[in-house]
Amino acid sequence: MAEWELRKLRILRTLRERGTVTATAEALHMTPSAVSQQLTNLAAQLGVPLLEAQGRRVRLTDAARLVLAHTEAVFEQLERADAALAAYAHGEAGEVRVGAFSTAVPALVVPAVRALRATHPGVSVRVREAEAAEAYDLLAAGDVDLALSLAAEAPSAADPRFTHVPLLADPLDVALPPDHPLARAAELTLTDLADESWIFGGSGPWSDITRRACEAAGFSPHQGHSASGWAAILAMVEAGMGVALVPRMAAGGRTGATLRELGRDRPVRHVVAAVRRGGESGRAVRRVLRTLRDTADGGAAPV
Structure with a gap:
């Protein structure tokens, strides 16, 4: 298999575009002798003549044009790779x-x-x-x-x-049954719900959050029911089985329970x-x- 070198192929491609060794050297910031040497080395590596004399100038052989026809896809893919890397470097990909x-x-x-x-x-x-x-x-x-x-x-x-x-900081709202006496109260605090039956998990961080919030309000919540999933908790509240603290992220407005925002000192997670x-x-x-x-x-x- 022939040995392909992209740098030398790029020189050959530029020569096709610029027409002369001198113009190619200027475009690539090389000397004309360096351009000629690189193309001579490429011809030796590929085993075919790439240039032929045409008066004082040179022109590409049919073999050179065949080589470039197959390497255009390579150059195109490298351009895509450069663009992808640039996007990645700028956080765009x-x-x-x-x-x-x-x-x-x-x-x-x-x-x-x-x-x-x-x-x-x-x-x-x-x-x-x-x-x-x-x-x-x-x-x-x-x-x-x-x-x-x-x-x-x-x-x-x-x-x-x-x-x-x-x-x-995700605020905790209180979920009340729709017909609860405090569902339409002008203002609501956790203390107003000290005597209610509460629904929360039996253990874990959410149990701790509920207990701490109620204790900070001055009472220890009576746990009437235990559940860890928000769908189950909200369904029980909607059925009038108790009240619950619900993160605003968790409720998402998809509940038949009444969600009430607590006062200035509302708990958050x-x-x-x-x-x-x-x-x-x-x-x-x-x-x-x-x-x-x-x-x-x-x-x-x-x-």
Whole structure:
């Protein structure tokens, strides 16, 4: 098989375009003798004559034109590669793998993906639903590039493996049965609901968040029912089985329960993104992070 050298093929291509060795040398910032030497070496490597004398000038042989006809596709593909690399370097292209907890997927990740498709179609996002422990294991193993979790579930800021980026403070609203006496109250605080039957998980971070919020308001919530999924919790509230604290991201307006915003001291949960330490410098990752932050700023209270 012949030995192909792109630099020498480019010289041959330029000679076809410019017509003379001198003009080719000027275009490529070479000396005429260097151009002639490179083309002589290429002819020897390919085993065919590439130039023939035509008076004081040279012209390409049929073999040279055949060579260039086949290498045009190579030059075209290299141009595409240059363009793709330039887009990647500027954060306009690339794939970013995201691990995100269940409520963050429809509330944050999906709107961000839609926005990226419109503004940066070369950046693709591959989503994997994963709660905090799994998401950070995936991030550490290199199986995702970015993990979304609640700040309360994120590794310590002192963990040298990760860099954390605050995204939003997600307010907690109270979900009431539609016919609840306080569903239309002018103002509502957690203290007003101290005697209610509460619905929340039996353990885990959401149980802790509910208990802490109620205790901060001065009472310990009576747990009437236990559920961990938001669909189940909201269905029970709608059926009049109790009240619940619901993150605004989780409700999304798709419930028959009445959602009421609490007062100035309403509880919030903080959502963070994390990347492997140093990973935030990747252009595509930065683009996705910025879009997630823009989505968060448009949909909830920014951190």
